[in-house]
Amino acid sequence: MAPTRDNYPARVALYTQPTPTPPQKPPKLSMDSLHRTISDISAELRKEAEAASHELNHKPLPPISEVEDAKCECCGLSEECTPEYISRVRAKFSGKLICGLCSEAVKEEMEKxxxxxxxxxxxxxxxxxxxxxxxRTHPVLFQAQAMKELLKKGASSRAKSLSPRDLNKGAKKGGIARSSSCIPALTKDMIE
Incomplete structure (x- = not known):
């Protein structure tokens, strides 16, 4: 069925929406109510501040601990400590005052x-x-001594080389046996 003039306005009315009304602005607040709110808030803050200062005036402040230089009895490092901290460290480490680095080293040693x-x-x-x-006076020599001790510990802990005599006695089998030293052969060639 084709649209005719008679039913045309009815169909157009179906598809058109009424225009929305524009949003209205909120009503303006009066400056009096704003001033009253600010003064109420400031009055509350003033009351809280007075109450806090009143409490502080009646509570004594804890005494301030003076710091002092404390020297580690192990390494000689000096650090600033309070007397309470010094007494806690001494109680923990048998009356010795040691620094934090040394305390960690002692804890590691305790585990060992x-x-x-x-x-x-x-x-x-x-x-x-x-x-x-x-x-501290001879750092290179100290390092050499430490290496020497390390090598000594390693030599004593690893297995000794097996000689043919040890194999006959029933020692460990499967290792490389040393029959003799090569030093005499080398010195023989040098002498000739």
């Missing part, structure tokens, strides 16, 4: 020796005393 704090503390203190006596 099974939790004996006295042994760990004396071991660390002897290592620090040895370093302070020799290592």
């Amino acid at each position: 020796n099974g939790g004996q704090i006295e042994e760990a503390l004396s071991e660390h203190m002897s290592a620090c005393a040895k370093f302070n006596r020799f290592g």
Whole structure:
């Protein structure tokens, strides 16, 4: 069915929407109510500040601890500490005052020796005393001595080379056996 003039306006009315009304602006607040709100807030803040200062005036402040220079009995490092901290450290480490670095080293030493704090503390203190006596003045020699001790520890812990005599006695089998030293052969060639 084709649109005719008679039913045309009815169809157009179906597809058209009424125009929305523009949003209205909110009503303006009066300056009096704004001033009243600000003064209420400031009055509340003033009351809180007065109450806080009143509480502070009646509560005594804790005494301020003076810091003092404390010298580590192991390494000799000086650091600023409060007397309370010094007493806590002394109680923890058998009356010795040690710095934080040394306390960590002592804890590591305790893990090695099974939790004996006295042994760990004396071991660390002897290592620090040895370093302070020799290592600070001669660092290269101290490093060479440390390497020498490391090699000694390694040599004593690893298996000794097997000689043919040890194989006959029923020692470990499967290792490389050394029959003799090559030094005499080398010196023989040098002499000739």
